Amino acid sequence: MQKLKEEIAQLIAPLVALEPVEVIELLEIPPEAEYGDIAFPCYTLAKKNKQSPPVIAKDLGDKLAGREGVYWQKAVPRGPYLNFHIAPASYNLEILQNIIEQGQTYGNTNLGNGQNVTIDYSSPNIAKPFGVGHIRSTVIGHSLYLLYKALGYNSIGINHLGDWGTQFGKLIVAYKHWGEEERLEEDPVDYLYRLYVQFHQQAEEDPSLDDEARSWFRSLENGDAEAVAYWERFRQLSLETYASIYGFLGIEFEYYHGESHYNQMLDRVINLAQKKGIARESEGALIIDLEAYDLPPVMLRKKDGATLYITRDLAAAIYRYETFEFSRSLYVVGAEQTLHFQQLFKVLELLGFKWASNCVHVPFGMIRFKEGRMSTRAGKIILLEEVLQRAVEMAREIIEVKNPDLKDKEGAAIAVGLGAVRFGDLSNDRVKNIEFDWEKALDFSGETAAYIQYAHARICSIIRKAGSQYLIWDDRAISLLLKEEEITLVKTLALLPEKIFSSAESYRPSVLARYLIDVAREFNRFYHNCPVLNSEPELQHGRLLLINATRQVIANGLGLLGIAAPEEM
RNA sequence: GCGCCUGUAGCUCAGGGGAUAGAGCAACGGAUUCCUAAUCCGUGUGCCGCAGGUUCGAUUCCUGCCAGGCGCACCA
Numbered sequence: 001m002q003k004l005k006e007e008i009a010q011l012i013a014p015l016v017a018l019e020p021v022e023v024i025e026l027l028e029i030p031p032e033a034e035y036g037d038i039a040f041p042c043y044t045l046a047k048k049n050k051q052s053p054p055v056i057a058k059d060l061g062d063k064l065a066g067r068e069g070v071y072w073q074k075a076v077p078r079g080p081y082l083n084f085h086i087a088p089a090s091y092n093l094e095i096l097q098n099i100i101e102q103g104q105t106y107g108n109t110n111l112g113n114g115q116n117v118t119i120d121y122s123s124p125n126i127a128k129p130f131g132v133g134h135i136r137s138t139v140i141g142h143s144l145y146l147l148y149k150a151l152g153y154n155s156i157g158i159n160h161l162g163d164w165g166t167q168f169g170k171l172i173v174a175y176k177h178w179g180e181e182e183r184l185e186e187d188p189v190d191y192l193y194r195l196y197v198q199f200h201q202q203a204e205e206d207p208s209l210d211d212e213a214r215s216w217f218r219s220l221e222n223g224d225a226e227a228v229a230y231w232e233r234f235r236q237l238s239l240e241t242y243a244s245i246y247g248f249l250g251i252e253f254e255y256y257h258g259e260s261h262y263n264q265m266l267d268r269v270i271n272l273a274q275k276k277g278i279a280r281e282s283e284g285a286l287i288i289d290l291e292a293y294d295l296p297p298v299m300l301r302k303k304d305g306a307t308l309y310i311t312r313d314l315a316a317a318i319y320r321y322e323t324f325e326f327s328r329s330l331y332v333v334g335a336e337q338t339l340h341f342q343q344l345f346k347v348l349e350l351l352g353f354k355w356a357s358n359c360v361h362v363p364f365g366m367i368r369f370k371e372g373r374m375s376t377r378a379g380k381i382i383l384l385e386e387v388l389q390r391a392v393e394m395a396r397e398i399i400e401v402k403n404p405d406l407k408d409k410e411g412a413a414i415a416v417g418l419g420a421v422r423f424g425d426l427s428n429d430r431v432k433n434i435e436f437d438w439e440k441a442l443d444f445s446g447e448t449a450a451y452i453q454y455a456h457a458r459i460c461s462i463i464r465k466a467g468s469q470y471l472i473w474d475d476r477a478i479s480l481l482l483k484e485e486e487i488t489l490v491k492t493l494a495l496l497p498e499k500i501f502s503s504a505e506s507y508r509p510s511v512l513a514r515y516l517i518d519v520a521r522e523f524n525r526f527y528h529n530c531p532v533l534n535s536e537p538e539l540q541h542g543r544l545l546l547i548n549a550t551r552q553v554i555a556n557g558l559g560l561l562g563i564a565a566p567e568e569m
Numbered sequence: 570g571c572g573c574c575u576g577u578a579g580c581u582c583a584g585g586g587g588a589u590a591g592a593g594c595a596a597c598g599g600a601u602u603c604c605u606a607a608u609c610c611g612u613g614u615g616c617c618g619c620a621g622g623u624u625c626g627a628u629u630c631c632u633g634c635c636a637g638g639c640g641c642a643c644c645a
Contacts, residue, residue: 031588043587046625053587053625079588125645166644214643259645285643294572295641302643309645336639338573365574366639373638402607416607428582431574433638440581444607446593447582454607462604514583517592528600528609569607 001494003094004071008038008084011069015060016045033488036076036083043080053080088487089479095494096478099549107496107556112153115327118320119145119155122251123333125162126238126258127171127192130245131381132436133334133374136364139425139562141332142251143509144362146560151504156324160316161258163235165309167196169217172230173209174199188237196376218306221263235260245384249418250562262315266307269314270300278350288347298343313344314351321355328358330507335363335431362507365433374436387441392417394442395450399569406568415564419449422563427513447517449563452554455520455527459551460567462532463544470544477542485526486546492522493553500560509561516557523550 005027009020016023023040030039042053042060049056054077061077068074071094073087099106121141124134145155174195175184183191203209220227239256246252270286273279278288284303290296300311320329331341341361348356366373374381395416399409406412424441427448428434444450463470481490495515503511532543555565 028587031590035588039588041587043625081588162645164645170644282642287642296572297642299642304643306643308643334639335574337645339640340645342573363574368638398607403605432582433575435581437581440594443594448593448607450607451593454605458605458608465604510583514592517583521592524608525610527604531603533604569605 001095001491001498004038004084004086004091007069007071008040011064012040012060012082015063017048030081030083035078035081037086037491038072038084040082040084041080042082056080057082086487086491088482088490092481092487092490093475093478095490096545096549097473099493099552100473100545103552104556106552107500107560108150108152109497109501110152111501112148112151112327114152114154116324117148117153117155117328117330118158118324118326119148119330119332120158120160121145121330121332122246122253123160123162124242125167125376127167127189127196127234128162128376129189129193129381130242130384131374131376132384132387133367133381135384135387135421136367136425136430136434137332137334138249138251139422140362140364140430140509141330142249142562143426143512143560144330144332144504144507146562147500147504147509147512150500150560153327156255156326157253158255158257158320159253161239161256161260163231163258164220164260164263164312166214166217166306168220168227168231168234169213169215170199170209171195171234172216172220172227173213175230184237188234189241192234192238193376214304214306218304221306231260248388257316257319259309259312259316262312262319265315265319266311269311269318272351273300273347276351278347288350290343290346293346295343295346296339298347310340310344310347313340314347317344317348317359318353321353326355326358328360329355330360330362332362332364335365337361338363360507362430364430367434367436369436382436387421388418390438391421391442395420395444398444403569408566408568412566412569415566416444416450416453416569419453419558419563420444422561423449423513426509426561427517429510430508449558450569452516452520452558453563453566453569455523456551456554456558456565457567457569458527459523459547459554462547463551464567465533466540466544469541470548472541473545474538474541477538478545480539480542481546483530485522485529486543489522489526489546489550492519493549496553496557499557503560512557513561516554516561519550519553519557523547523554 005024008027009023013020013023026041026044028039028041030036042056045056046053057077057080060082061075064075068087071087071091072084074085076083076085119141122134122138124130145157148155171192178198179195199209216227220231270279273288279286279300280289285299286301288298288300290298298310299308301307317329320326338361345356345359348359368374392413395413396409399406399413420442481487499512499515503509530543532540532547535543558565
C-alpha cells in the first residue's frame with residue numbers, strides 16, 4: 001500500500017504543485033471499493049486554484065487518461081475525488097511476496113531502534129483477589145508490550161504490585177482480630193480477601209479500627225518486626241497465586257517491582273521536593289500545592305509520618321528513568337486514576353525532569369455490573385479464574401458438538417476460551433466502561449476471537465490437505481488471482497503494518513483487533529466463493545499462496561493481542 | 570460546586586472535517602454432491618444527546634446545555 005501511495009504521490013505532486021509527502025498525507029481510501037482503491041481529494045486545491053473540486057478532479061483525470069503505473073491501472077474522477085484503481089497483478093505480487101518473505105515478522109518495523117519503553121501493567125493489589133477488573137490492565141498492557149516490541153522498541157514489562165500501603169495495616173488488624181491460621185494455609189488469597197471485606201464491614205460500626213490499621217501501617221514503615229513478618233507472609237502467599245494465573249495466561253514481566261521496592265528511595269523524593277522549594281507543611285502533613293496548574297494538592301507525607309501512593313509512584317518514575325532511560329513510560333491503569341497521573345506527571349515536571357513529558361497514562365474504563373460498579377471492599381467482584389474456567393468449559397462443550405473428532409480438544413478449548421475473554425477486553429475502545437455480562441463474555445460467534453481463530457484453523461486445514469506446494473513461490477500462479485474476493489483479501493492483508501503502527505501509537509489494541517475481524521471476514525468471503533483444492537492446479541497454487549499469506553497475517557496479528565491461533569478447533 | 574471521560578440502529582459497539590454513516594447481536598428468509606455451517610448471502614431501522622459557532626462542507630472541531638460514569642489532602 002505504501003509503494004502504491006508513493007507512486008501516486010510522485011505522479012500527482014508536479015501536477016498540483018505540492019510536495020509528494022503532502023500528497024501522501026491527503027490520500028485516503030474510498031468508502032466503496034467500486035469507486036477505486038486510493039482517492040485523491042481535491043478540496044484543498046480548490047482555494048488555491050480557485051476552481052471547484054470536481055473541476056480539478058476532472059482536469060487531473062483528463063491529464064492522466066489512458067496512462068497507467070506499476071501498481072495502478074487507471075485514474076477516474078468522481079465528484080471531488082480522483083480515484084485510482086490498483087493493477088491487481090503487480091499489486092498482489094508485491095504484497096503477497098512481502099508477506100511470505102517476512103513471515104512471522106510481517107508487520108514489524110525497526111522504528112523504535114531498540115529504545116526502552118517501560119510498561120507498567122496488571123499491577124494487582126496484593127491480598128486482594130484477581131478480579132475481572134484487573135484483566136483489563138493485564139490484557140491491554142500485555143498487548144501494548146508486544147506491539148512496541150514489534151515496532152523495534154525494547155519493551156520492559158513492570159508489574160507494579162500494590163504490596164504496600166494502609167491496606168496492609170487493615171489486613172494485619174483483621175488477621176489479629178479474627179484470623180485463623182488453618183484457613184489462611186488453605187486458600188490464602190481468598191481468605192485474605194474475606195478478612196479485607198470483613199474489616200470494612202466492621203469499620204463501618206467501629207471507626208477505631210481504621211486508626212488501628214493506620215497505626216499498623218506506620219509500624220510497618222518503621223520496620224517493626226511483627227508488622228514486617230505479617231506483610232512478608234501475606235505478600236509471599238499472594239504472589240504464588242498470581243504466578244499461576246500469569247502462567248496460564250502466558251504473561252511474563254521483566255520486573256516485579258512492587259510499591260515496597262521503592263521504600264528506600266522515598267526520603268530522597270521528599271528531600272528533592274523540599275530542596276526545589278515546591279513542598280510545604282500543611283496541617284502536619286507535607287504537601288505540594290498545584291493550584292497554579294488547576295490541580296488539587298499532592299500529599300507526600302501524612303501527619304502521622306506515613307507516605308502515600310503518589311510518593312512511591314514518584315520514586316518509581318525516577319527509578320525507572322535512572323535505570324532504563326526510557327523513551328516512553330506507559331502506565332496502563334484505570335481511568336479513575338486520571339487525576340492521580342496528572343498530578344504525578346506535573347510534580348515530576350516541577351522537580352525538573354524533562355522526561356516527564358514522555359510519561360503516558362493509558363487509561364481504560366471500568367467493568368461494571370448492571371447494578372453498578374464492582375467493589376473489592378464490598379465483596380462485589382467476579383473472579384478472573386472463574387471467568388477463565390467458564391470460558392474454557394464452554395469452548396469444550398462447543399467443540400464436543402462441532403468437532404468431536406478433534407485431536408487436541410483441550411488445547412483448542414483453552415485457546416478459544418482464553419481468546420474470547422481477552423478479545424472481549426481488547427476489541428472495544430479501552431476508555432469505555434464495560435458492563436459485565438456472562439453471555440457476552442462467553443460469546444463465541446460474531447465479532448469475536450473465535451471468528452478469527454476459525455478462519456485461521458480453516459486455512460490450516462486446507463494447507464494440510466494440499467501438501468507442501470504452498471511453500472513454493474510462483475509469480476504466474478499469483479497473477480491468476482483476479483477475482484474480486486481475492487483482490488479484496490490481498491488489499492486487506494496489505495494493511496497489517498499500518499494497523500500495528502497506529503495501534504501502538506494510539507495505545508489502542510482495539511485498532512488491531514478490529515482489523516483482524518476484517519481480515520477474517522474477507523477470508524470467509526473468499527472461502528465461500530473461491531474453491532482452493534478443487535480448482536485448476538495453477539490457480540490452486542496461487543490460492544494456496546494467498547491463504548498462506550492470510551494465515552500469516554492472522555497468526556501475527558493474534559499473536560500481538562496475546563491470543564493463540566490454533567491449527568484446528 | 571469544580572475537573573476528566575462517554576452519548577451513533579431495538580441491544581452491544583465501530584467510524585470520523587468531506588462522496589450514500591457502518592458492523593455484530595437479536596428477528597425473518599436462503600446457501601452444504603465441494604476445502605470445518607464456530608461460516609456465507611439476503612431483508613429493515615438512524616433529529617450520529619440538544620442548541621449555537623467555525624468552515625465551501627460538521628455526526629466528526631469549538632462553546633454552552635442535558636444525561637450517564639469517574640474523580641476532587643491524610644485509600645490505592
